[in-house]
Structure formats: structure tokens, C-alpha cells
Amino acid sequence: MGIQERKEREKERRRQQIMVAAKRVFSDRGFTKATMEDIAQEAELSPGTLYLYFKNKEELYASLSLRILQYLLLRIEHVNAIKDSGPDEKLTALMEAMYDVYEFDPLIIINMFHLQSSETLKNLSPELLSEIKDLSRKSMGSIAQIFKDGVALGIFIDRHPVALADTFWSIFSGVILWLTSKKLINESKDFLRETLTVAFEVFHRGLMAK
Amino acid sequence: MGIQERKEREKERRRQQIMVAAKRVFSDRGFTKATMEDIAQEAELSPGTLYLYFKNKEELYASLSLRILQYLLLRIEHVNAIKDSGPDEKLTALMEAMYDVYEFDPLIIINMFHLQSSETLKNLSPELLSEIKDLSRKSMGSIAQIFKDGVALGIFIDRHPVALADTFWSIFSGVILWLTSKKLINESKDFLRETLTVAFEVFHRGLMAK
Amino acid sequence: MGIQERKEREKERRRQQIMVAAKRVFSDRGFTKATMEDIAQEAELSPGTLYLYFKNKEELYASLSLRILQYLLLRIEHVNAIKDSGPDEKLTALMEAMYDVYEFDPLIIINMFHLQSSETLKNLSPELLSEIKDLSRKSMGSIAQIFKDGVALGIFIDRHPVALADTFWSIFSGVILWLTSKKLINESKDFLRETLTVAFEVFHRGLMAK
Amino acid sequence: MGIQERKEREKERRRQQIMVAAKRVFSDRGFTKATMEDIAQEAELSPGTLYLYFKNKEELYASLSLRILQYLLLRIEHVNAIKDSGPDEKLTALMEAMYDVYEFDPLIIINMFHLQSSETLKNLSPELLSEIKDLSRKSMGSIAQIFKDGVALGIFIDRHPVALADTFWSIFSGVILWLTSKKLINESKDFLRETLTVAFEVFHRGLMAK
DNA sequence: GATGAATGAGTATTCATTCAT
DNA sequence: TATGAATGAATACTCATTCAT
Numbered sequence: 001m002g003i004q005e006r007k008e009r010e011k012e013r014r015r016q017q018i019m020v021a022a023k024r025v026f027s028d029r030g031f032t033k034a035t036m037e038d039i040a041q042e043a044e045l046s047p048g049t050l051y052l053y054f055k056n057k058e059e060l061y062a063s064l065s066l067r068i069l070q071y072l073l074l075r076i077e078h079v080n081a082i083k084d085s086g087p088d089e090k091l092t093a094l095m096e097a098m099y100d101v102y103e104f105d106p107l108i109i110i111n112m113f114h115l116q117s118s119e120t121l122k123n124l125s126p127e128l129l130s131e132i133k134d135l136s137r138k139s140m141g142s143i144a145q146i147f148k149d150g151v152a153l154g155i156f157i158d159r160h161p162v163a164l165a166d167t168f169w170s171i172f173s174g175v176i177l178w179l180t181s182k183k184l185i186n187e188s189k190d191f192l193r194e195t196l197t198v199a200f201e202v203f204h205r206g207l208m209a210k
Numbered sequence: 211m212g213i214q215e216r217k218e219r220e221k222e223r224r225r226q227q228i229m230v231a232a233k234r235v236f237s238d239r240g241f242t243k244a245t246m247e248d249i250a251q252e253a254e255l256s257p258g259t260l261y262l263y264f265k266n267k268e269e270l271y272a273s274l275s276l277r278i279l280q281y282l283l284l285r286i287e288h289v290n291a292i293k294d295s296g297p298d299e300k301l302t303a304l305m306e307a308m309y310d311v312y313e314f315d316p317l318i319i320i321n322m323f324h325l326q327s328s329e330t331l332k333n334l335s336p337e338l339l340s341e342i343k344d345l346s347r348k349s350m351g352s353i354a355q356i357f358k359d360g361v362a363l364g365i366f367i368d369r370h371p372v373a374l375a376d377t378f379w380s381i382f383s384g385v386i387l388w389l390t391s392k393k394l395i396n397e398s399k400d401f402l403r404e405t406l407t408v409a410f411e412v413f414h415r416g417l418m419a420k
Numbered sequence: 421m422g423i424q425e426r427k428e429r430e431k432e433r434r435r436q437q438i439m440v441a442a443k444r445v446f447s448d449r450g451f452t453k454a455t456m457e458d459i460a461q462e463a464e465l466s467p468g469t470l471y472l473y474f475k476n477k478e479e480l481y482a483s484l485s486l487r488i489l490q491y492l493l494l495r496i497e498h499v500n501a502i503k504d505s506g507p508d509e510k511l512t513a514l515m516e517a518m519y520d521v522y523e524f525d526p527l528i529i530i531n532m533f534h535l536q537s538s539e540t541l542k543n544l545s546p547e548l549l550s551e552i553k554d555l556s557r558k559s560m561g562s563i564a565q566i567f568k569d570g571v572a573l574g575i576f577i578d579r580h581p582v583a584l585a586d587t588f589w590s591i592f593s594g595v596i597l598w599l600t601s602k603k604l605i606n607e608s609k610d611f612l613r614e615t616l617t618v619a620f621e622v623f624h625r626g627l628m629a630k
Numbered sequence: 631m632g633i634q635e636r637k638e639r640e641k642e643r644r645r646q647q648i649m650v651a652a653k654r655v656f657s658d659r660g661f662t663k664a665t666m667e668d669i670a671q672e673a674e675l676s677p678g679t680l681y682l683y684f685k686n687k688e689e690l691y692a693s694l695s696l697r698i699l700q701y702l703l704l705r706i707e708h709v710n711a712i713k714d715s716g717p718d719e720k721l722t723a724l725m726e727a728m729y730d731v732y733e734f735d736p737l738i739i740i741n742m743f744h745l746q747s748s749e750t751l752k753n754l755s756p757e758l759l760s761e762i763k764d765l766s767r768k769s770m771g772s773i774a775q776i777f778k779d780g781v782a783l784g785i786f787i788d789r790h791p792v793a794l795a796d797t798f799w800s801i802f803s804g805v806i807l808w809l810t811s812k813k814l815i816n817e818s819k820d821f822l823r824e825t826l827t828v829a830f831e832v833f834h835r836g837l838m839a840k
Numbered sequence: 841g842a843t844g845a846a847t848g849a850g851t852a853t854t855c856a857t858t859c860a861t
Numbered sequence: 862t863a864t865g866a867a868t869g870a871a872t873a874c875t876c877a878t879t880c881a882t
Binding site: 011029031032033113114116117119148157159160164166167169171172173174178179180181195198199200201203204205207 | 240243264286321322323325326327329336346367369370373376377379380381382383384385387391392404405408411412413414415416417
């Protein structure tokens with residue numbers, strides 16, 4: 001029992017070790033330019049070992065997304081669970097949560113887009129794929145719930161909650177991507193924060209019923 | 211002189227012919243999967259010929275972005291030039307203009323992000339690079355101008371015009387990317403349009419001073 | 421027209437150049453141990469070039485078999501076309517023909533067996549595959565015809581011509597393989613010839629009706 | 631002493647366990663496609679353990695051949711030992727014996743050929759190699775003895791007994807390989823049996839002195 | 841003895857780019 | 862200018878073998 005467990009834990013530790021290395025290498029060079037050799041070197045392992053823990057390059061990459069998606073869902077559900085809190089406060093809390101997630105792993109948005117490419121999807125194991133889809137669906141559903149409540153209470157304008165959730169997510173990811181691509185992030189985190197704040201404020205104002 | 215000029219024109223025609231083919235192939239397969247061979251075939255030319263007109267694959271890809279950026283700037287400046295029109299109307303016109311640009315070349319957003327990747331930038335010639343940067347700057351500046359006017363006139367809330375312009379652009383590109391990645395575009399253009407409309411409406415409402 | 425033709429011929433020359441090199445390398449090391457790099461080196465070409473003329477390693481290997489099969493069929497049909505010649509003489513001529521084919525390319529038998537492996541078949545283009553099957557069928561059919569005639573004329577014992585053809589082919593290939601595997605060929609060609617002669621004599625005697 | 635012996639027996643048991651698994655895996659996938667991992671799994675052992683009992687993959691494969699060769703020799707010597715039986719009856723009995731061996735392990739012929747490849751031989755330990763050679767020599771010698779007797783008694787035609795033995799063996803293995811490669815064995819064992827019968831009948835007839 | 845995680849050499853194949861014609 | 866045959870570097874992935882436990 002102890003042995004079984006220790007082995008399991010050791011194995012998980014290895015997976016994490018590889019994922020940490022992979023995250024670093026993928027961040028530096030992007031998916032295409034990053035080689036498995038690079039990642040192995042970063043992880044101080046041999047290339048073959050990577051394949052003991054991940055089916056292939058795509059699945060290693062996707063696993064990074066899975067991890068961050070899990071954390072994202074956790075945060076979102078936490079927001080939804082706040083007692084004595086209206087849609088309005090929840091929305092603000094949601095924004096904060098998402099910013100935290102972003103700080104935890106700035107690649108989240110790029111990962112999400114890469115993940116959707118049909119070529120990528122083909123190479124993933126069905127289990128991983130369904131897990132990812134499930135997490136995505138739950139997260140977006142949880143976000144939509146906030147808007148649904150807000151609309152029902154007459155606090156938010158009466159638009160389709162899913163469209164509002166999409167808008168919310170789009171603004172968030174749009175700002176991230178846009179500023180990332182402008183390479184402004186490295187120069188100034190505050191600038192990102194500031195732009196996000198303005199964007200959110202405008203969105204929030206526009207959302208209010210009155 | 212006539213000869214010189216005719217040659218120049220002929221050369222430009224060839225460039226266009228290649229870019230049309232490249233656009234088709236890149237759209238179908240994405241940057242990585244598209245091969246120069248594919249593009250040559252689509253253009254009914256030999257691979258070698260491509261290199262007479264474009265330094266390399268990256269630069270060919272970037273040239274597509276340049277073209278669309280030129281068109282984008284044209285449309286934005288056109289919006290700004292509308293007489294007897296307030297920031298409010300201009301904003302609406304801008305939205306329409308951007309949607310037109312998108313319909314003209316749906317890859318625009320993806321191109322813009324690909325373009326910014328540092329690995330890509332390294333392979334571009336300085337001339338092309340500065341031209342692209344110049345166009346980007348002008349476009350964003352032109353957009354910011356609308357917001358500046360709106361703020362000055364007390365129509366829009368008093369936030370930094372550049373931040374507002376970034377927000378506007380982010381929402382637009384965010385929605386496009388998000389829905390593209392959700393594969394909803396192929397299924398339903400209306401859905402994209404609809405979500406964009408909601409997003410813009412919310413943004414617009416949130417922007418108004420009162 | 422001249423140009424088109426010359427190019428075609430040049431291309432065929434390249435194919436032959438590669439096949440000659442491949443034959444040498446495959447003979448030396450066998451299919452698995454031979455690398456495309458080896459073959460390219462032997463052909464004084466780059467690895468990439470091999471793929472301009474052959475889809476993959478399997479198809480290159482199979483092409484060697486195709487060539488020898490074509491020659492085999494030619495020889496067999498030639499035997500069948502001999503005028504004023506009974507099944508008896510034809511059989512002897514067939515034996516000679518097959519020995520010639522063997523001398524032309526001693527790998528023929530081994531190629532034939534490799535060719536049949538299901539894993540190999542998967543990687544061949546349908547055209548090549550059907551061409552090979554067609555040639556095999558025709559060759560065996562042509563051999564069977566001799567036995568059919570002999571049986572019909574009462575010269576050979578009354579057994580199924582296909583079984584007799586299979587037996588004939590089996591003896592031939594069996595002797596070749598057996599002696600090849602005993603590495604006796606290198607030591608003494610006469611020994612192979614001698615054993616084949618005895619085998620054929622016995623087979624021939626056993627075949628006669630009386 | 632008892633302990634030493636028991637250990638020895640235990641060790642032999644393990645070897646057998648591995649060989650049984652190896653035979654199954656090699657039969658299914660062939661030498662190249664079969665992995666040591668596969669075999670270990672089939673034997674319910676770890677890969678490392680395989681190397682405690684066999685020097686390498688080649689030697690494991692060769693050991694299978696050794697076993698079948700031992701069985702083959704046993705059967706052949708048994709035929710030779712039949713009292714009150716002439717070369718004629720012995721030949722028939724030999725044919726039956728070999729068919730039994732084939733049924734016991736259909737891979738025998740293929741093994742024998744694989745075994746002879748020079749690349750394979752290099753990787754075998756000298757002991758194993760000489761044992762295999764010894765068994766082969768003895769088997770072929772024992773077969774040749776039958777023919778020698780038949781020739782001496784004037785029953786068989788006067789040809790070199792070794793050549794006759796080679797012919798006999800070649801026909802047998804030739805038919806097996808040929809029909810195997812035609813994939814007819816799976817479809818119909820009877821067809822193989824039938825063709826073998828015709829082949830043997832013709833051989834036998836051709837062999838008789840009168 | 842037994843394990844099985846880790847190794848890392850080995851290889852088919854692709855494709856951007858070049859250059860002789 | 863245009864060609865397109867040739868290049869050869871680059872890379873994901875496999876698997877026989879080892880060795881610390």
C-alpha cells in the first residue's frame with residue numbers, strides 16, 4: 001500500500017517535472033519551434049522518458065492547458081459559490097479570478113486557441129480530449145450562470161446569457177492577446193492591468209440595465 | 211521609361227498572383243502545414259519563382275498581413291473623414307468598417323497575432339517590418355482619435371483614448387478569435403455577427419458618458 | 421517534344437540509378453538494417469532525392485521486385501511461345517529460364533517473400549500493388565499452362581496443374597533459399613547448380629506419366 | 631546438491647516460460663515488429679528479467695529455433711531407427727515426421743532462414759551457434775543416410791545422397807514458404823497438405839530407380 | 841533474482857531553400 | 862526571368878538494453 005502509493009506519487013512528480021520544463025520551453029519558442037529534445041534537456045531527462053509520461057508532443061502541450069483549465073474552473077465555481085453576493089459583485093470577483101489565473105499562467109489564452117485547432121485535436125487521446133471539453137463547457141456554463149441571474153433580476157440588460165458570457169470571455173482574452181502581441185506585457189504589467197480595468201469598467205457599465 | 215514601368219507593373223502583378231494563392235493555401239492549412247510547394251502549385255508557378263518575389267515563407271505570410279493592414283487603415287481613415295458626423299456615429303461606422311475588413315479576409319486577426327511572434331519578426335526584412343509597424347500605429351492612432359474626440363466632447367467617459375482604442379480592438383479581435391476557435395463561424399455566420407453586435411452594443415453603452 | 425522526352429528519360433535514368441544502389445544495399449544488409457541514408461550514399465544522392473522517385477522505403481524495395489517479375493514473366497512467356505515444342509521441352513526450357521532470372525538477380529526469391537508480408541503491402545501504392553499482383557498471377561498462370569498441356573497430352577501424371585506449378589515453383593525457390601541460407605552460394609555456384617539439376621531431374625522423372 | 635539442482639530446474643522453467651511467450655509474440659508480429667516489452671508482458675515478467683535468461687533479442691529468437699531443431703532431430707533419428715523398414719518406407723515416415731514438426735511449430739522454416747542471416751549470426755553466443763550448427767548438420771546427415779541406403783540398395787536413383795537430402799528438404803520448405811506467402815495456409819490447411827502431398831508424390835516417383 | 845524506469849542511439853521522412861540550366 | 866530537381870538539416874518517436882533499488 002505504502003509502496004504503491006509512493007510510486008504513484010513519484011510518477012506524478014515526474015509528470016509535473018516534465019510539465020514545468022515543457023511550459024518554459026513552449027513559452028520561449030512556441031509549439032512548433034519547441035522540440036522534444038529541448039524539453040527533455042530542460043527537464044534534465046532523456047527524450048525517451050518524455051514518452052513514458054506523455055503520448056506525444058501534442059498531448060504534452062494539451063496537458064498544460066488541462067492543468068490551467070482545472071484551476072480556472074475551480075476559481076470560477078468559487079466565485080459562483082459566494083454567499084450573499086449579487087451578479088454584480090460576482091462579475092467583479094470573476095474578473096479578479098480570471099486575472100489571477102492569467103498571472104498563474106500567462107499562456108492560458110494562447111494554449112486555449114492552439115488547443116482548438118483540428119490538427120491538434122486529432123492527436124489527443126479521447127480521455128484527455130473529453131476531459132478538456134468537459135472543463136471548458138463547465139467553465140463557460142458557470143460564467144453564463146452569473147449573467148443569467150443578472151438578467152433575471154433585471155440588473156443586467158436583457159441579452160442572451162451565453163452571448164454575454166462569450167462577450168465577457170472575448171474581451172478578457174482579446175485584451176490579453178492583443179497586449180501580449182504588442183509585447184507590452186514584458187515592458188509593463190501595469191499597462192495590461194490598466195487596459196483590462198478600463199475594458200472591464202466599460203463592459204460593466206454597458207451591461208447595467210439602467 | 212515605359213519599359214521600366216511596364217516591368218515594374220508586371221512584377222507587381224506576379225506578387226499579387228502569388229499572394230492570392232498564398233492566402234488560399236494559408237487559410238486552408240495554416241502557416242505551419244502550408245508548404246511553399248503547395249503555394250507554388252496553387253499559383254501555377256514553380257517553387258523557385260516564389261523566392262524571386264518573397265525573401266522566404268515568413269515574409270510571404272507577412273506580406274498578406276501588410277495588404278490587409280493597408281486596407282484596414284484606408285477604411286478607418288475613411289470613417290474619420292466623414293463630415294458632419296460625431297464620435298458616436300463614427301464609432302458605429304468603425305465597427306461596420308472592421309466587420310467589412312474581416313469579411314474581406316477572415317484571417318486578419320490570426321495573421322496579426324502570428325505576425326507578432328518574435329520568431330516571425332526575426333525573419334522579416336527591416337523594410338517590411340517598419341512598414342507593418344507604421345501601418346499598425348497609424349490605424350490604432352486613427353481609432354484612438356475617435357475616442358479622443360468623444361472624450362473631449364463629453365460624449366464618452368473620460369478614460370485614456372488609447373486604452374479605449376485598445377479595448378475596442380480587443381473586443382473585436384477577441385470575439386472573432388473566440389468564435390473561430392469554437393468553430394462556430396463555419397456553422398453560422400449569423401452567430402458571429404450576433405455576438406459581435408451584443409458585444410459592441412454593450413461596449414457602446416458602457417462608453418457613453420451619462 | 422524532344423525536351424519532354426529527354427526529361428522523361430532522364431527521370432527514368434535516375435530511378436534506375438537509385439534502384440541499382442538500393443539493390444546493392446538491400447543485398448548487403450537486408451531490408452531492416454539497410455537505411456535510406458545508406459542507399460542515398462551508395463547512389464551518391466541526398467536522402468531527400470530518394471523520396472522524389474519513390475514514395476517510401478517499402479515502395480523502393482518493392483520496385484526492385486517489380487522489375488525482376490517483369491523480366492521473369494517475359495522469360496516464361498517466351499518459353500510458352502516456343503513453336504514445335506512439347507510440354508517436356510518447355511519444362512526444361514522453363515527451368516533454364518528461371519535459372520537465368522535467378523542469376524540476373526539472386527534476391528528474387530527473398531524479395532518475393534518479403535513482398536507478401538501484410539505490413540509491407542499496407543505501405544505500397546495501389547498501382548504498384550496491383551501491377552505486382554498482376555505479374556505474379558500471369559507468371560504462375562503461364563507456368564501452370566505448361567503442366568495443363570502436359571497432363572492433357574498424357575505426358576505428365578494427372579494432377580491438378582496449379583498444384584504441379586506450385587510444386588515446380590516451390591522446388592525452385594526452396595533450393596535457392598535453402599542453399600542461400602547455407603551460405604553455399606558464395607562458396608560454390610556449381611553446388612547450387614548441381615543441386616538444382618538433381619532436384620529438377622527428380623521432379624521431371626516423377627512427373628512423367630509412365 | 632538438491633538445492634543446486636532445484637535452482638537449475640527453476641531456471642530452466644523460467645527459460646521455457648519466456649520462450650513460450652516469445653514464440654507467441656514472434657509468430658504474431660514477426661521478428662522486427664515484436665518488442666522485448668511485448669514478450670515480457672506476454673510472459674508476465676519485466677523486460678529486465680528477459681536479459682537474465684537470454685543475452686539479447688536475437689539469441690532469444692535463436693533459442694526457439696534450437697528447440698525445434700532438437701525436436702526435429704529426435705523425430706528424424708526415430709525414423710531412421712525403425713526396424714525392418716526400407717528406405718522407401720523411411721522416406722514416407724520422414725515426410726510425416728516433418729509435417730508433424732511443422733504443425734508443432736509452423737514458424738520452423740521461417741526461423742531457419744532468419745537464423746542464417748549473417749547479421750543475426752554475429753549476435754549469437756558461440757556456444758549457441760555451434761549447438762545450432764551441430765543440430766542442423768546431424769539432421770541433414772540423418773536424412774542423407776536414408777537416401778544413401780536407398781541408393782546403395784538400388785531402390786533410389788544413383789545421385790549424391792546429400793543432393794537428394796537437400797532436394798527433399800528444399801521441396802518441403804519451399805512448399806511451406808510459398809504457400810505461407812500466398813496466405814493460403816490460414817484459409818485452408820488442406821490446400822497446404824494437398825500441395826505437399828502432390829509434391830512429395832512427384833519427388834518420390836522421380837526418386838525410384840526404375 | 842527481479843524489477844521497470846530511464847536511457848539515448850538510431851531513422852524514416854519532410855520541406856524551405858538553392859542553383860544550374 | 863523562370864524553372865524544378867536536388868539538397869540536407871531538422872525532428873518526433875521507438876525500443877533494445879542497462880542498472881539502481
